[in-house]
Amino acid sequence: MNKKHLFTFLVPNYGYHKYLFECFDSLVNQKTSDEFEYDILVCDQSDLEVYEKIKKDTFSKYGNRISFIHNDIKGVLRARHTLVREAKGEYCIFVDSDDFVDLDYLYVIYENLKKHNFPDILIHNFIKCHEDGKDDPGLYTPFVCDDKYLMDYFIYSNFFNEVVRKAFRRNLYVVDDKVDMESVICDDWLLSFPLMMKAKNIVYVPEIQKYHYRMNSSSLTHTVKFEEAMKNLAVHDQYLSNLTPNSLQKKIFDSQIAMTYVALGDMLIRDKSLTSKQFKEFCNNARDHLYDIDVNDTELYEMSKNHKKIYKLLKKNAYRRLKLIFKIRKLVTYSHHL
Numbered sequence: 001m002n003k004k005h006l007f008t009f010l011v012p013n014y015g016y017h018k019y020l021f022e023c024f025d026s027l028v029n030q031k032t033s034d035e036f037e038y039d040i041l042v043c044d045q046s047d048l049e050v051y052e053k054i055k056k057d058t059f060s061k062y063g064n065r066i067s068f069i070h071n072d073i074k075g076v077l078r079a080r081h082t083l084v085r086e087a088k089g090e091y092c093i094f095v096d097s098d099d100f101v102d103l104d105y106l107y108v109i110y111e112n113l114k115k116h117n118f119p120d121i122l123i124h125n126f127i128k129c130h131e132d133g134k135d136d137p138g139l140y141t142p143f144v145c146d147d148k149y150l151m152d153y154f155i156y157s158n159f160f161n162e163v164v165r166k167a168f169r170r171n172l173y174v175v176d177d178k179v180d181m182e183s184v185i186c187d188d189w190l191l192s193f194p195l196m197m198k199a200k201n202i203v204y205v206p207e208i209q210k211y212h213y214r215m216n217s218s219s220l221t222h223t224v225k226f227e228e229a230m231k232n233l234a235v236h237d238q239y240l241s242n243l244t245p246n247s248l249q250k251k252i253f254d255s256q257i258a259m260t261y262v263a264l265g266d267m268l269i270r271d272k273s274l275t276s277k278q279f280k281e282f283c284n285n286a287r288d289h290l291y292d293i294d295v296n297d298t299e300l301y302e303m304s305k306n307h308k309k310i311y312k313l314l315k316k317n318a319y320r321r322l323k324l325i326f327k328i329r330k331l332v333t334y335s336h337h338l
Contacts, residue, residue, distance in 0.1 A: 007038035007106060007167070008089030012079035013097035014045040017054065019214065022133065024058065026100040028065050031107040038106060039088055040066045042097075043079040048072065077187040077235075080163070084173045092170050094163045095211075100133070102210035109167050112205050120199035122167045123150075123160055124208035128215055139215060144206045154196055160204075161189040165211060172198045189260070190236070225271060226278040229264045233285060236260060261286045262311045265322075279322075287317040 009027050013020060027040050044051045051070050058066050071082055084092055093109070095101065113122055128139035143159050154160045174194040196202070236257055268274055268282060290311075313322050 003034065003037040005039070005089055006036040006110065007091050007093055008087040008170075009038065009040045010080070010083040010087060010092055010094045011040065011042045011097050012045075012076050012083060012094075013042055013054075014074060014076070014079070017046075017050070019098040019100075020054065021057075021061070023095060023097050023100050024062065024066060026103065026105075027095065028062050029103050030101075031104045033107065033110070036110055041069065041083055041086060042066060043069045043071055043083045045071050045074050045079055077190065080187070080191060084170060087170050090170060091167045092173070093167050096164055096213075098214045099164065100212050100214075102212075105210040108208055108210060112203070112208065113167065116203045119201040119203045120169050120172055121195060121202045123202065123204045124165055124167075124211065125206050126162075126165050126211040126213045127209050129212045130215060133212070133214070135212065140213075142206055142209060145204065147202070147204055150202055150204055151196070154192075160196070161192050163188050163191050163195075164213070166192070166195070168195050168199070174198070226268060226274055226282070229268055229282065230285070232264065233261070233289075258290055258311065259307075261290060261314055262307045265310045265314055266307060283314065283317050283322070286314040290315045 011023065011027075024040075030038065032038070044054060046054065048070070051068075055068050058068070069082055069086060071079060080094065083094075091113070093106075109122065109124070112124075113119070116122070125142045126140070127135050127137075129135045130139075145153055145159075150160065172195050173191075265282070265286065268279065310322070312318075
C-alpha cells in the first residue's frame, strides 16, 4: 500500500538554537500509520557558518529526515512563504523552532481530518509552557466555540490568528511578493487572512492540545523595539494597499490592524529604552490609522483587559495617560493629549 504524502512540517528558524533539537526530536519521532507519510522542512536564516553547523549536527543525529533551506534575508514572514513554496505535503503545519509537539500529534491531526472529511483547515488548541518546557495550564485557558461562530471570532478577536495551530491545505496559501517581508512581527494574521477567506470548510477541534507553545522571553514578540514596530506597521499598510477586499474582508482587516497596533503598543510600553519622541510618533501613527476604525463593544469584549485600555487610549492619542498607566520610564510628562 502506497502511503499518501499528506503532511509537511514547516519550521522557520532564526537564532533559536537553544530549543531547536527539542523541536526536531518531537517532529522526527511522530507516530504514523500505513495511510500517510510526512516530511520536515526547515528554513534557517542564521549566518552561514551557524547554518552549516546546524545542518551538519542535524544530519548526524537524524540522517536525511529533515530538509533545509537557507535564506540569509531575515524575516519570519519571508521564511514562511519560502517554506510553503517548497512544501510537498497536501497539508502544511507550521511549528515554531522554540516549540514542540506530542509524539502522537500528527496521528491525532490525521484522525480528526479523516473524521471531518478532510476540511480545508483544521484548527486546534495548544498548551503554553515555560522556557524550561514545563506546561502551565494557568498560562492559557483552552478556548471553545461552535464551528458556526469561527469566522465571527476570527473577525472580532485574535483567537484563530496563529498559524501554528492550523493544518491547512497548501493550495490555499497566497504569497504576496509585493510586500517587503524582511522584518515583520505580528505576521500570523497576514497569513491567516487569505487562508480563512479562501477556505470552503474549516473545523475547530478544541480538544486537541498537543502543541506546546513556549513562552520564550527572547522571541521577537517579547523583544520588539521602536524601529521594528514602525517597519512592521509600514508592511501592514503595504499589504492592505495590495488588496481589493470586499466589505467583510475590509472589516476583518480593519479589526485586525487595530489589534496589531494594540499588540505593538503593549510591547513598546515595556521597552525601557523608548524615548518620548519615539512613543509620540507611534501614538500619532496609531491615531491616524485607528481614527476611522470602529471597534465595537463585542470586539472589545474579546480583548484582554490590558489591551482594551491600550486600544481606547491609542485611539484617543492619550499619551499622558498611557505613560501614567504603564509607568513608562524616561518619558517626559505631558499635560495634554498629543
